[in-house]
């Protein structure tokens with residue numbers, strides 16, 4: 001890991017009424033790394049992701065991605081730059097196949113694209129075939145090809161989470177932000193997810209992972225940011241963060 005950071009967050013802040021949800025948060029994501037964000041419920045983790053990806057406007061601070069300012073850009077401008085995210089709530093689309101769900105992650109909603117799709121022009125069909133081929137390639141990479149034609153809603157939670165990762169990769173990001181990818185998974189499924197995320201990172205995609213599963217965080221991360229009540233209370237390698245008394249008191253508890 002060397003060179004300038006892939007993502008730089010400087011002094012981000014946002015209040016909702018009287019609640020300072022994110023308070024002067026700064027951190028970086030290095031190329032080819034996994035950066036985790038942990039903290040108690042309500043610590044501001046999802047709001048921080050929303051501020052980085054343009055879903056919520058910050059009231060202070062700025063963000064740079066790959067050396068260019070991205071503060072103020074609307075969410076749909078970020079995937080073409082190489083920044084993708086998944087959502088805690090927006091899961092796979094039921095009624096669509098796994099392949100179709102993955103293809104959704106690769107669409108570029110430009111005006112020209114909507115026109116060529118709407119009119120069924122050759123360009124639209126060509127892009128459709130390219131997206132389908134890319135989806136199959138990703139499903140092979142994640143060893144999910146046997147599920148390609150299945151209805152996404154019929155799959156076990158562990159497989160659905162992996163398909164969400166595939167969908168996040170479909171647009172060819174340099175950085176993928178994952179909001180609680182292990183939510184609802186058992187130990188075996190979490191282990192599989194961990195292997196997949198490692199392989200994704202080794203393949204040149206950096207990750208930001210919000211998670212409550214500390215085992216996963218410790219296994220996966222190069223650096224961990226800890227939030228409490230909107231503020232950074234620790235930032236460093238996983239082992240140092242785990243042993244930090246402030247983190248133990250605010251989040252991990254005596255049993256961790």
Ligand SMILES: Nc1ncnc2c1ncn2[C@@H]1O[C@H](COP(=O)(O)OP(=O)(O)OP(=O)(O)O)[C@@H](O)[C@H]1O
Pocket residue numbers: 016019020021039040041042043044045046047048
């Ligand atoms: N749109 C909103 N309007 C009002 N308050 C909000 C809004 N979004 C977040 N908050 C508040 O901001 C604080 C941070 O919430 P956030 O969801 O970012 O925390 P979190 O760390 O992601 O929590 P969890 O682990 O439970 O997902 C909370 O007090 C929450 O109630």
